[in-house]
Amino acid sequence: MNKSFRFFVTSALLLSPLFSLANFDFNNNCLNAYKSIFELKLGNARAYISTEKKLHPNNSIIPLLENYIDYFTVLTSESKADFDRLKGNKSSRLDQISDDDKSSPYYLYAQAEINLQWALIRGRFGEYFNAAMEVKRANSLLQDNNKKFPNFHLNLKGLGLINAVLGNLPDGALKKALSTFGIKGNLQSGLNMFEKLADNLPKSSYEPFYEEVVFYYAYVLTDVAHSPQAYAKTMKYTERIADTSLLKSYLQSYVCIKNSHSDEAIAILAKRPEGGVYQPFPYLDYLEGIARLNKLDLNAATYFNRFLQATKGVNFVKDAYLHLGWISLLKGDKAGYTAFAAKAVKNGYTYMEKDKQAKSEAAAGTPTLDLLKARLLFDGGYLNRALQLLDDKKAGDYTNEKDKTEFNYRLGRIYDDLGKDEQALAAYQETINIGRNLKYYFAANAALQMGKVYERKKNEAKAKEAFNTAIAMKNHEFESSIESQAKAGLRRLANN
Template sequence: MTRKFFLLALTLLFFSFHSRANFDFNNNCKQAYQAIFDLRLQDAKSLIQQEKTQNPNNGITILLENYVDYFSLLASENKNDYERLKALKSNRISTLEKQDKSSPYYLFSQAEIYLQWGLLQSRFQDYFSSAMDIRKADKLLSNNADKFPAFLPNKKSSGLIDVIFGSIPANLRGITSTFGFKGNINNGIKTLENLATTLPKTAYSFYKDEVAFFLCYIEVELVHNKSNYNKIMTYAESLGDSSLLRSYLQGYISLKNAQNDKAIMYLQNRPKGNNYIPFPALDYLLGNVKLNRMDSNANVYLANFLNHTKGVNYIKDAYLKLAYFYYLRGDNNRYQSFIKNVSSKGNLYDEKDKQALREANDAPPDLILLKARLFFDGGYYNKALALLANKDKDDFKLLRDKIEFYYRLGRLYDETNRDSDAITNYQQAINVGHQTSYYYAANAALSIGNIYEKRNDRAKAASFYKQAIAMKNHEYETSIENKAKDGLKRIGY
């Protein structure tokens, strides 16, 4: 009897030892993580389930499941899925709180879930919840850094949060700083760039794709320096050849840096197959860059996006771009049909959709200016300049078009390093348009400020930044004003 009791106790002890809560980022979990960053989410789910069967108390599986939901929602932007999946957050946090407290992943994994949902909540315009969750993540990461200073993954997320808090718009910084939302974009970028170099040589090398993903978005959305294009593309190319996320990043970065032909190449050559998650935004991007080049099949990709998206963003803009596609071809009936859809379909979450609605409610664009604008967006500057070379403001009937004519020339000269010509045309745009609701004059003043800042002429830069701020009741007012205030801060005014 004693022997049987002893064997039973030994068995229970053995079972308890092997089934207790733990964090094991083993090879199976690393394969699931890699599948997530390839956007092969079904493969990732299968690997996670396999790990849960073999090691039911491995807390890493909870974190990986959250990654799956995070990328699923980023790709789909489906509001119903967002409402359904966000209910899982609190249960996942509660389960992680019962895991191994001695592991560096204990606080880190909780912070990751708060951070990912904070980013998603911002995307779906739940800004207060977003700020609170990112703040919780920041505190958890800070505590974890004190306990495990050598745990490199911590810096991945803390660096991102440093950038997020550092990029809070100028008009909100006074309020948010009282709640402890303080960051520094440059420090955050430096942290992430150091990780991009050091991580591959460590046991945490599998996190390199996530660091590259963060750096790509930060450089494109916040830094806005086209001279960094090759550097950003190096980050994107560090993701594997089988990664659909890599193709998206390459296409998006190229689009935002006026490398239109490269964007088309990357987006057309993306990996395909049923094992990849549906990602309608890829067709939206491809439709845009093909329209910039005036390709005859740009409409196909814009229509594909509209037929397959279940998301909340870019629907109005896609209809506007389809309207412009047919307008350029003289098909006024289809132009009018799609313009009506801009008003009746889609949402107004994203600034692109808000601007699409403004344009749809305005007079049709001037055909020459529309072509010049599309060529400009694609980086075909010589083609755009050729269209405007023999034009004068009096060639355009509408005040809107007279202002845009000067503004567009200013932008083209600015991008081709003809600063004096750029300033001359920007100033004309200000003179003609400073009392209108169009953004051209205010953005022209901001652009002249940037030129003088680069010349280190702080007094003139400040003068034009202040002009940009002084203009009110126009499109993109908050965005332009915040950029001008940031400019004044940079030059010490």
């Protein structure tokens, strides 16, 4: 390459906002590695990084990309062994970056990203204090970077995530640790940042980072904001992602299941890309099991068993065993249910709320069959089938307070989603009347849902009353999650 041409190429790279200086060089090798990571082709990504190390061993984008690989390795495996093996890589990567060019927008950004990725992973394994320290560090780095480089759009990705998660964090160990550092967020600000990025990135030179933005945005909409727009927005923004991306299959199927589109989730998972080039992702079999059982398809057992055989992880094991127990019960095999319930209590861990709940339900005795069926069908979006199961029954048909409460709760949720507001409100109120002093989540969540109905109906006084009722109930399942959603409802009303 002659000197003048080399100067032209170098100048072109420096002028592009993606490519700052030689030691933070998001060149073609790095872009290909990054694209492979977000298709979950981690082996391909490692090959591109290996090539880049030979060509440009001092490129400080390399440790950032290697951290992405560790992040998705642990995310897909859910393995504590992987987590313990890989978390030691963090400090050496930060050391390499911190010795580099401070005038690049990637200097602080890359350090923030590595801290934030480890914070997200630590939260899955109960290391809340360390996660809080990393969120604090990431937030500080991104705030500084945003002041120095206000036109570097990628700052908004991390800041959006921090704002959203911290703005709606349930009470618990992580929130307590973060409050120690005085860090607060704003959910709506975080959502606005993601919306702006998702709309504008495809039209900019930052387009290669679109898939990562959508990955985090879908998570925030679904699991943090519990947004009624989560399904529509996730499907809209993932549409332009290539079908060769296994991450796309995961995002779409997950949001479909969480928003009662089970048939669509099954169709998406059936078409997911496969082959040795993709990272093993046993959780997708678990998701397919959920989607199939939500339509009372007993072949769901195949997928739960496949998940349990393949997973090396610590999460969703209890929940998978509980679902296998339900399948036994639906087949009329009560002894089978008892055996799987015992496994749900004994095996796996309780880092995730799903597994805590599964352990609690497995220890609580055999569920009532028609209420279980109605629950599953409701979760799958099969509202009329669910209603048919309960339509000719009344609370007095059940012998204990738990079942009476759950009967009214299930009816309320079904009526709510069918748009029958008055019937839903009546059923929710009855749920609260019977169940407000029980340890189950039915009454508190009925109050939360009641608040949302009144919010939709523009009855602010009744909505506030219902949200406050949800907050006032204590010592029940999902207390912190329900309370945080009710508080978010009160904030929405205050801002209107």
